[in-house]
Amino acid sequence: MAKIYNLEGEIIKEIELPEVFNTEYRPDLIRRAFISAFTAKLQPKGADVLAGLRTSAKNIGKGHGMARVDRVPQGWAARVPQAVGGRRAHPPKVDKILWERVNKKERLLAIKSAIAATANIDLVKERGHIFDGEVPLIIEDGFEELSKTKEVYEVFKKLGLDKDVLRAKEGKRVRAGKGKMRGRRYRKKKSILIVVKDKCPAILASRNLPGVDVVTVKDLGIIHLAPGGVGGRLTLWTEGALEKLKERF
Structure with a gap:
């Protein structure tokens, strides 16, 4: 009761x-x-597929005594995760459960x-x-x-x-x-x-x-x-x- x-x-x-x-x-x-x-x-969230890739950088090949990553004309690295302004290595993905x-x-x-x-x-x-x-x-x-x-x-x-x-x-x-x-x-x-x-x-x-x-x-x-x-x-x-x-x- x-x-x-x-x-x-x-x-x-x-x-x-x-x-x-x-x-x-x-x-x-x-x-x-x-x-x-x-x-x-x-709410699922993910990174922009072009994040960190909007750059004019290109690969300059070997023989320059530096890492073979994409570089802008000024010489510094771009696009790669370890570069300033580069893409993330493992960004959040919308298909994550x-x-x-x-x-x-x-x-x-x-x-x-x-x-x-x-x-x-x-x-x-x-x-x-x-x-x-x-x-x-x-x-x-x-x-x-x-x-x-x-x-x-x-x-x-x-x-x-x-x-x-x-x-x-x-x-x-x-x-x-x-x-x-x-x-x-x-x-x-x-x-x-x-x-x-x-x-x-x-x-x-x-x-x-x-x-x-x-x-x-x-x-x-x-x-x-x-x-x-x-x-x-x-x-x-x-x-x-x-x-x-x-x-x-």
Whole structure:
């Protein structure tokens, strides 16, 4: 049995969880399914076929006491990988296999396992989430009608979830390496996942909170449930979302 809370953080009733929450925890399948979903978004890239070859250099033959590589009239080498401005020895190729494929049944079992992991308090705390209370966290459907971010945050306070949002906010860091120059300057921590029944005002009201993701049952996937391929994300379910979860699984 699981407790259902109202917007004031009070227990109003108890319900029986869907059968999917009894699925065995399979970290191996969760990891595989996550890698498959993550790599499916990667875009193949390759070097220009003429990169490093746009030059008037030619081979001057032997007998000059220097390496027999293509040279420009001024005498310096061109085209070869070891020359300044030359082509790369092993450039990236568009035919490289990036997508890690996984069987449909395995992917489905991984999602079920990740859903069950959200109800395991030990796994949730292992991910570093900070909260007061029990899991799974279920709230009445009135939550879906909240239209302001401050209203959502007030509910988080009453449920003891505000500390985890602050943890995500304070965990924002500048990324190491060249990635900081490529549109992903900051590394951000993941906080609460909110699962709602259908499109609703709470989606817009919640998504601006640090680390918080909002998703409908229909769009729920391994990327949301197990960021980084590790199950046990702190998840807030609405009562209607659980009913729809029974239909999907």
